[in-house]
Amino acid sequence: MDNLYVIIVTYNGAKWIHKCLNSIYESTITSTILVVDNNSSDNTVQIIKADYPSVILFEYHKNLGFGKANNIGIGYALRHQADYVYLLNQDAWVEPDTFDTLIKIQKSNTQYGVLSPMQLNAPKDKLDDYFAALSIGKNKDNILSDIYLQKCKEVYEVDFVMAAHWLISKECLMNTGGFSPVFYHYGEDNNFLHRIHFHGYKSGVCPYLIAVHDREDRKRKPNEIFYLKYTSAFLVDFNNINNTLAKAFIKAYANLIIDEVTCMIKYKSLKPLIYICKSIFVFAKSRHNRKTTQNKGPVFLEITE
Incomplete structure (x- = not known):
């Protein structure tokens, strides 16, 4: 059985944390859940401690940023013989078959270091806007035509996909490393994918799988x-x-x-x-x-x- 670690970086994520964590427990395969909290000021940590005692929780008294916090989780996972790491945003959740099917696809396509399901909005009535524009809209093959014509492949190579949902293989991590400390927040996912491509790996999306990234009602400051x-x-x-x-x-x-x-x-x-x-x-x-x-x-x- 593959050893999967799901890593979630939290910062004032009480609004989503139940949906996020419950979706992992409802998965068809068992995983180890690790949360790195970036000094939340709401009750995110209290919810995790009270309702999810099996979660491995790292609490920090300052905001380390997205990349550094994930690096802490990834390092821990690799020390404990993780075969795969799944980076999951606090405002995101998976379907029961997401992990299992992604791992099967990666095993058949080992050149892919990073794989993502199709990322939808919370009502699941359309693709996440940024995912649609930056991943599907700029993919190397015409995935939209293939979907329409019902001739989809199980995975499509893309230059970029947001790190709200990333399955990363151990081999890719051991050859490429973690997130660069140059990036505190934003851009760390672009940089990581540039590096896996440099080291010979691909990044891809899997059109038969879906997951949620709930951010449609938020506007950037x-x-x-x-x-x-x-x-x-x-x-x-x-x-x-x-x-x-x-x-x-x-x-x-x-x-x-x-x-x-x-x-x-x-x-x-x-x-x-x-x-x-x-x-x-x-x-x-x-x-x-x-x-x-x-x-x-x-x-x-x-x-x-």
Whole structure:
């Protein structure tokens, strides 16, 4: 039997945590559930302790960010002989057959290091907007045509899929490592997928499987939009090791400057200048990060006892 660890990073997730965890317990296969809490101020931790005593819970007194918190869970899972790790958002949940079928598909398609089900909204009446735009809309094969014509394959290669639902094989983690510490929040999933592609693995979606990502009624705050579009996009471009350093540098800074000047004119705000200045200071750190992530091995993960 495969040893599956489901890792959930929580931060004020009381609204969703019952649906999230209950869906795992209703799965057709047994897994070990590990929650890393990023200093929630609501009753997320209390709910887990009271209602789900079998969950392995790591509590932190500061917000470590999405990537670092997941790295803690991944490292623990690998130390305890995990064959697969499933990264599940706190605002997401799975169907009973999601884990079992994904593992079977991965075993038949071992070149895939990361697999995702089709990610739906909470009512399950349409695809998650970002999933539809960034995964299905930009896939290498025409998955929408195949769905319509009823000739789907069990897995389709995509360049990107959100980390709300990721099955990752042990082999992929041992060769690629965990999330880069350069990314605090946003962009860490792009960077991770760039790296698995560099090391010869594929990322894919499985059209016969569904899961939920409940975020349709939430709008990003202005500061999140600034960070996502400018700082995070810059880091993603610059740290893409599938491009040469020169190409990555030119693309990152060109896009950053063009977008931020446009933003300053459009919104009559000097705030984007802050991100331009910050981007200069992350250059050295990112350059080291690029070199590190080119090495094979579990970088950014502590997997020894």
